[in-house]
Amino acid sequence: MRKKDIRPEKKQLVHDLVGLIGSSETLFLVSYKGLKVEEFSAFRDDLASLQSECHVIPNRLFMRAAAESGLDGVIDPPLAGDSALITGGTDAAAVAKAVRKFGSSHQALQVKLGTVGGQFLSAGDVDMMANLPGREILLAQLLGVMQAPARNAAGVLYNRLASIVYALDEYHNSRS
Numbered sequence: 001m002r003k004k005d006i007r008p009e010k011k012q013l014v015h016d017l018v019g020l021i022g023s024s025e026t027l028f029l030v031s032y033k034g035l036k037v038e039e040f041s042a043f044r045d046d047l048a049s050l051q052s053e054c055h056v057i058p059n060r061l062f063m064r065a066a067a068e069s070g071l072d073g074v075i076d077p078p079l080a081g082d083s084a085l086i087t088g089g090t091d092a093a094a095v096a097k098a099v100r101k102f103g104s105s106h107q108a109l110q111v112k113l114g115t116v117g118g119q120f121l122s123a124g125d126v127d128m129m130a131n132l133p134g135r136e137i138l139l140a141q142l143l144g145v146m147q148a149p150a151r152n153a154a155g156v157l158y159n160r161l162a163s164i165v166y167a168l169d170e171y172h173n174s175r176s
Contacts, residue, residue, distance in 0.1 A: 010061060017057065017065030017085070024087035026052075026095055027115045028126060029062070033082040034108030043102050043109070050098060052089035059083050071115065083112065092116045093138075096130040 044054045059079035089095040103109040114121035
């Protein structure tokens with residue numbers, strides 16, 4: 001079946017969406033129907049503080065851009081209702097937290113799907129990611145795990161050296 005030709009301005013929009021999808025490590029697709037303009041603007045401001053952007057997109061054009069970006073196999077069934085695409089951000093967990101926090105006070109905002117590092121996430125996965133600690137805390141925990149063997153080895157060596165020093169001290173005290 002031949003794809004229907006689209007107008008040049010829509011081709012440009014698909015091209016722009018492909019660029020957003022390709023340049024962002026994190027994507028969240030949300031529904032927003034029922035949000036007031038002021039509420040949606042406040043949500044965009046919250047995301048901007050995390051270096052993320054939120055764009056209202058037509059589902060059909062997003063599906064074309066997803067197909068061109070290699071994401072077409074995950075969106076099943078086809079998207080329905082209003083959609084907004086959240087891209088960018090250096091901390092995916094922080095963006096997921098912002099989405100969940102806003103969604104908890106505004107029932108109109110619902111997560112449809114997400115991707116992080118090319119891995120697809122359901123709405124439940126995005127909610128679980130929102131429960132993760134922030135990026136800095138996760139990096140600190142990873143560093144602690146990586147340092148544990150060296151710290152343990154230093155403790156063992158210290159205890160061995162201390163036991164030799166105590167033995168020599170006992171020997172010296174018994175000779176005096």
